[in-house]
Amino acid sequence: MDFSYLGQLLLGGLTRGSIYALLALGYTMVYGIIELINFAHGDIYMVGAFTALIASTVLLNYGVPHLAAIILAGVAAVIYSSAYGYTVEKIAYKPLRNASRLAPLISAIGASLFLESYVLLLQTSDFLPFPALIPNFKFWAPYESLFSSTELVILITTIVVMILLTVLIKFTKIGKAMRATSQDRVMAALMGINVDRVISITFIVGSAIAAIGGVLIASHIGQINFYMGFIAGIKAFVAAVLGGIGSMPGAVLGSFVLGLSESLFTGYVSSDYQDVFAFTILVAILIFRPSGLLGRSENQKV
Amino acid sequence: MLKLKDLQAFYGNIQALKGISLEIQEGEIISLIGANGAGKSTTLMTISGIVPAREGEILFKDKPINKLPPDKIAALGISQVPEGRRIFPYLTVMENLDMGAFLRNDKSGVKQDLEYVLELFPILAERRNQAGGTLSGGEQQMLAISRAIMTRPKLLLLDEPSLGLAPIITKQIFEIIKKFNKESNTTIFLVEQNANLALQVADRGYVMENGVITISDTGENLLVNEDVKKAYLGI
């Protein structure tokens, strides 16, 4: 057995898992609070990547220093993704809060499609080269070939984001309000929580995290297009379901499990069929353990 | 303090309230009693803004509140312990209590109230890091009442605090309700099926049947009123 090859696959899986995790968190947060599969989530991430590319190009064109441009571009991506997430919720989901289950789901597909065609029309349908925002660090040079600086930044950023998110959810007032709202919306309102605002904030936070993922993956892969959010979004959703939708640690665990196993599958079996593999996992999970690895089973109310 | 004027509300497509009027003075304990399905819980949910009032008016300190969203009503100082307690099942006891203080910014006051409720219900202090959903029914009821006290309410709405609890615990809870009312002079509006208990602690009571209020009198008078028994047992 070739261990360095295996090691490479595992490290690749880690990177993959990190990206999935940044996206899966948004799915799981939204699902936890309004029980909706937010199909547009992947596209929010795509909008984030486009914003970052546009912002960095403009800034560099006007002679802003490289580092400042990168940071500003990242900030722009986060702000814009959040703004889009907020707007999508207000327009496509909020009016349907009391509708049947099918209606918001169809509306979500509409929102996803809308964002994709919006970017397609106003920007381009081609792949755009995305600059490597993260330079190769000097101190990391010996390991560069095994695990690039970009990958290192992706992994560290993911861990930092997860820690920050945990702190937000566990200890801040708004985090507690989010948890309370997801457990019992009526009771949360009786405690004086503005439920609509909490839902909006959930979308904003989830979208901001997605934007970070979008910028990182774009600079890792080196190109973006309007369609990039679709498959990535679906995969992240698979990861969220795998971990147990609604559970944040579950989303992270599911993402790494999916990332690693997909990486191994790609390395040892076939790279053409990696998406087939992910969907097969999804179907298997739904059949054998629909509540996921860390999810809670729910009782149907009569 | 609170005035309901000819209030009508629908629960789904059922008309649950068919025009009820009542009044609560500051510092009182008022009981609303009646058999199941009479519309008692709907009355509370309408006051809290969860169920919209279709007709009529709700005045709190002479200001209409029936058009406000639930969080704004809570912010005015109307706190509800709903039927079935509705503890946040995956939050710990302390976090549940924290949620009660969600709208408050006076740290020292919150701390003081926290000490107060833990003194009222020492069992909660023992369970402080346990998830709310793992508590027994009686403990959940205590937690629910404590959580509402943590909002430092001007008006406390209690919906069936005796529901599903053993008599001894019910007694304990009612004694604490009375005690809290005396000590803090908080107005309490109590909805109960258990008429004997509710009327013993109440200054005045209303009897509700089928979406309308049929009898109103002082607690003592209602306790001996034979018509109350009829309203329950359909004799």
Added chain:
Amino acid sequence: MIVMDEIKKSCVATLWFIFLTFPIAVIKIDSINNTVKWRWLNMVYIGVGSFFLSMLWRYMIKKKEMGGQKEKKKKEAGFFYKISQNRKIFIPLCVLLGVFTILFPHIFSMYQTTIMISALIYVMLGLGLNIVVGLAGLLDLGYVAFFALGAYLYALLNMHYGVSFWVALPLGGMLAALFGLVLGYPVLKLRGDYLAIVTLGFGEIIRIISQNWDAVTFGPSGIANIPPPPFFGVKLSLQATSTYIFYIIVVLVIFTIFIINRLKDSRIGRAWVALKDDEIACQSMGIDKGKTKLTAFALGATWAGMAGVVFAAKTTFINPASFTIWESIIILCIVVLGGMGSIAGVISGALLLILLPEYLRAFAQYRMLAFASVLILMMIFRPNGMIENVRKIYKFKQ
């Protein structure tokens, strides 16, 4: 006062959308030459557009909320339903429509006929998906996979074994139904939104396989030279072939309408609708939930399989690009826009959504944007579609 308030609100919305669309709509970068183009005109369009649209939006939302509060009005039987019940109008109308259909390929050009054929294929697909989504309430986002199965089945069987169109047509339906059963069995027990995502995955799996399994499907380059349906051994000209296929698809659409109409008002059809309305009550009425869902799923798939065979025969060339998720979404749009559960609705939805973009070529690039808006707006303001489904009226002697 109110006017000022509304204007203020719209101004806020305008500013918000100008901010929101600024990077994507105004800036255009050319990353090869590293130049930036500023499209300030777009900002003006968006500003003006969002000012008025936000007013319209608030008005519509308010109207919707008011409507919800009022007592439910008695529903008038729909226009189409009235017509279909009035024999004096309905029969001549059918005759007229029939004559028009028969003459269509002879009056119009071959180009028009071809467009009409694809529209009619979508009618068939829409009617099939209508069973699944509109009647049984199951959201299937991978419907195009069954369409692909039918198309590939005909292409491959014909290439390897020379199987003719007429044999492949029922086989395509059967294969799709079989796949529907196999896929449906494990996932139909799950909640509706999971079904959506699994079917979406299934659609992608079929597409990925057709793209990568070169040995069988010839990969992205696809399969060419698929023969059109044979006409008693006579070789037809190109024009005649398209006329012939037109008639075939017309007959198939009529066949579909006929069967779905019968299913709709049958014991099975009622069970579907009941299942959509309330699963628990439905089971308490003695209906086997799993079996009923599976029937809907498999029957819906059947039409897609058959439509796939027709599609392959019409285009004589298929490749994976024809079977993307977009197709599934277009078919879903047809059902949603037309009216879930309503046959007349789905037919009009298909004709509108497929023909309109063909004739409005200039706006073709806005097609997807329009479809997306249709999905959202219909769900919010008219969830029952253009032509609402009307239940059968029964008459009894008093």
Added chain:
Amino acid sequence: MKPILEVKNLTMNFGGLKAIDNLDLFIDKGEIVALIGPNGAGKTTFFNCITGIYKPTDGDVNITRPDKEHNGKTQRINGLNPYIVTRKGLARTFQNIRLFSSMSVLENVMIGCHPVTKTGVLGAILRGKSTRAEEKFIAEKSYSILKKIGLEMYVNELAVNLPYGAQRRLEIARAMATDPFLLLLDEPAAGMNPKETQRLHDLILKIRDEEGISILLIEHDMKLVMSLSERIYVVDYGKKIGEGLPEDIRNNPVVIKAYLGEEVEINA
């Protein structure tokens, strides 16, 4: 003769909570029996256990179908799927009305005929002689039930547009279409005005007397319960705290206590 429904030691746990605790109950052919108790006593849970929506933790639910074909044979039905339970002759209504909202009144009842008919997909497509006969049978049977219940004027209305009391009765009509030997009614009078309740009272008696369907009823309207039922079971905290004739129940101190509450002194 064996009771048509016999429940022995039924227990239902939710996590640590015993919603039903060792409950025994039986119903004889042609009886109207009521199950009463304060809010949260476990009555609806009991219905859900019998009709297969929940799987009971412990105990037996046995039925003996009174019709000729099944004479004397006793079957255990706990744990069966709800639809199978219905097909065996137990039909129910729901506390919070669950009608099929996009269907007409008649169609709602027609759905109830599902278990007693058998047209499949092929039959529906071909619409042969037997299918047409069956459709006619379904429609006419449903209409005659509606007539019996007094809803025939609403035949083609959408079920959701009916007045509230009529919706409750429509649920009963729908349940009757499944040809049950036992009808389980979950708070049929909830939300009704006195006039509607009186009508319901007459209707339930009519169903029992004319159709020979036995009835088990959960109800809070004591006037209705006392005047209708032949026997009453009282539950509290999932346990049976009393059973007997209406007069006994009315004067049973344990029951009065469960309803009005214990006469304890509150010291404060």
